[in-house]
Amino acid sequence: MSWHSDREDTIGSNPAIASVTFGDSRLFRLRHKVRKDVEQVEIKxxxxxxxxxxxxxxxxxxxxxxxxxxxxxxxxxxxFRIAKRAV
Incomplete structure (x- = not known):
């Protein structure tokens, strides 16, 4: 899966996104959208x-x-995604 952020127009701003992995290990990467000086984060x-x-x-x-x-x-x-919506 290529670089992306989840669409805020469907889940709202500042959502909680939880993920559970079963089976083979996989590498998960994070990169800052604007600050290229911030190192990527790799999580196995x-x-x-x-x-x-x-x-x-x-x-x-x-x-x-x-x-x-x-x-x-x-x-x-x-x-699992939980939208943070104003009440």
Whole structure:
């Protein structure tokens, strides 16, 4: 999956995005949208990993699961999004 942020027009600003990985490990990367001087963050998600992106993460950062040349064993990722809406 290439670099992206989740669409705020469908989930609102500052959503909570939770992700659970099952099966083979995968690499997950984050990069700042504007500040190129900020280093990318790499997180290896193993079986049973839980990742939470919340607050302004989706506003200021993009994320990706990079392509790999290695054989990838089966894996499932469940992602849950909770929109932060004004009441």
């Amino acid at each position: 998600l193993h079986h049973g990993s839980f990742l939470l992106m919340s607050g302004t993460t989706n506003t200021y950062w993009q994320h990706q699961v990079p392509k790999t040349k290695r054989e990838v064993l089966p894996r499932i990722n469940l992602t």
